[in-house]
Amino acid sequence: MHLLQLCPRVPYPPTDGGAIAMYDVTAGLARAGHRVTVLALNTPKHFQDDTVLDHLGPNVRLLTVDVDTRLSPVKALQNLLFSKLPYNIERFVSPEVEAKLVELLRTEHFDAAQIEGSLAAWYVAPLKRLAPELPVVLRAHNVEYTIWQMLAEREHNPLKRFYLRHLAKRLRRFEQQIFPQFDAVAAITEPDQRRLRAMGCHEPVVFVPAGVDLARFQRNPAIRPQPRTLFMIGSLDWLPNQEGLDWLLANVWPTVSAQYPDLELHIAGKEMPQRFRELKLPGVTVHGFVESAAAFMQQYEVMLVPLLSGGGMRIKIIEGMALGKCIISTGLGSEGIHVRDNFDIILCDDPAEWIERIGRYYRGELGQQDIGQEAARTIARLYDNRRVVESFQDLYTILTPERA
Numbered sequence: 001m002h003l004l005q006l007c008p009r010v011p012y013p014p015t016d017g018g019a020i021a022m023y024d025v026t027a028g029l030a031r032a033g034h035r036v037t038v039l040a041l042n043t044p045k046h047f048q049d050d051t052v053l054d055h056l057g058p059n060v061r062l063l064t065v066d067v068d069t070r071l072s073p074v075k076a077l078q079n080l081l082f083s084k085l086p087y088n089i090e091r092f093v094s095p096e097v098e099a100k101l102v103e104l105l106r107t108e109h110f111d112a113a114q115i116e117g118s119l120a121a122w123y124v125a126p127l128k129r130l131a132p133e134l135p136v137v138l139r140a141h142n143v144e145y146t147i148w149q150m151l152a153e154r155e156h157n158p159l160k161r162f163y164l165r166h167l168a169k170r171l172r173r174f175e176q177q178i179f180p181q182f183d184a185v186a187a188i189t190e191p192d193q194r195r196l197r198a199m200g201c202h203e204p205v206v207f208v209p210a211g212v213d214l215a216r217f218q219r220n221p222a223i224r225p226q227p228r229t230l231f232m233i234g235s236l237d238w239l240p241n242q243e244g245l246d247w248l249l250a251n252v253w254p255t256v257s258a259q260y261p262d263l264e265l266h267i268a269g270k271e272m273p274q275r276f277r278e279l280k281l282p283g284v285t286v287h288g289f290v291e292s293a294a295a296f297m298q299q300y301e302v303m304l305v306p307l308l309s310g311g312g313m314r315i316k317i318i319e320g321m322a323l324g325k326c327i328i329s330t331g332l333g334s335e336g337i338h339v340r341d342n343f344d345i346i347l348c349d350d351p352a353e354w355i356e357r358i359g360r361y362y363r364g365e366l367g368q369q370d371i372g373q374e375a376a377r378t379i380a381r382l383y384d385n386r387r388v389v390e391s392f393q394d395l396y397t398i399l400t401p402e403r404a
Helices: 017-031 073-082 095-107 118-130 144-154 158-181 190-198 239-251 253-259 293-298 315-322 351-362 368-382 385-399
Strands: 002-007 035-042 060-066 112-116 136-140 184-187 205-207 229-233 264-268 284-288 302-305 326-329
Touching: 002 017, 002 118, 017 035, 017 060, 017 112, 017 315, 017 385, 035 095, 060 095, 095 118, 112 118, 112 385, 118 136, 118 158, 136 158, 136 385, 144 158, 144 239, 184 190, 184 385, 190 205, 229 293, 239 253, 239 351, 253 351, 264 293, 293 315, 302 315, 315 326, 315 368, 326 351, 326 368
Parallel strands: 002 035, 002 112, 035 060, 112 136, 136 184, 184 205, 229 264, 229 302, 264 284, 302 326
Antiparallel strands: none
């Protein structure tokens, strides 16, 4: 098959959840013998050369269109006053991308198109107008409005809370209007699958989780984790990750640090806000961006995921599990991942529970090695990227029976 994959950013390098989810499917489909044309918005934040996917071989072609998606207070105010689109969607609407779609669809044949996430979902309308018979799939990385709704509920600043609520309402209206225009939806978690069906999306609405390329996450026996160490890693330009880290540092770490002064917390992540880069807390080391997430994870013992808002699937959790890490997470952080508390993960939400679990780890009572081993087995069984690619191939076969 020849597939058109429309991405809101260049899916490379695979260093954060969104890029990993897009890149691994592109690579997996190419390995399975399909041709993939990746049309990506080349944004200032994630700008890449057109050749960055050449290593995937001749079955993958990357086409980019420069789009300035940078936040602008003036444009945000104009959007608030004069537009019906949510501002974080409007930033990704580009006449140049639409013109590129026109050129591609007039000169080439595609068997199906896949749009990656809500930020690029607006392009389903021009795709349907230009090629009414082309099956178009939405890969729903999140139900975006739910993230902003949760952030608004916990925001204390009245003006910021008003804006977040307004944005969440616009996003909900946008997603309710746009999602049913797709021929199929691939939800990244089962809770999102239920939400998408409730929004009136056309069947098939299937559950296709994010996977992990197990070849990229092989444990290195030469790296031995330092004892009595905790770590966090994630994209810290994402508001839910910032919120979770702020919560941990305010509600958990002061007590933990006072009770166990030789315990260490290591924090890594790209696009780290200044307040985190300049942290001066006892026992806390801030690493910023690290070249290899796998190498960083293997240096420390227990992974923390204190997520309070968000949707979709936490790719870093399945990567950590693939490396045999014991993970302490909120229930929301593990949403959509088939895990069992105290078997292949530790789940807790209350700060007192976090402090108690970390204390058990410190005293050698948590059983983190056994939990980490079960975590690795869970990922190998359920989240190998090859299974994810097979699920997408099955979906395309349903939509294009003449190719079956």
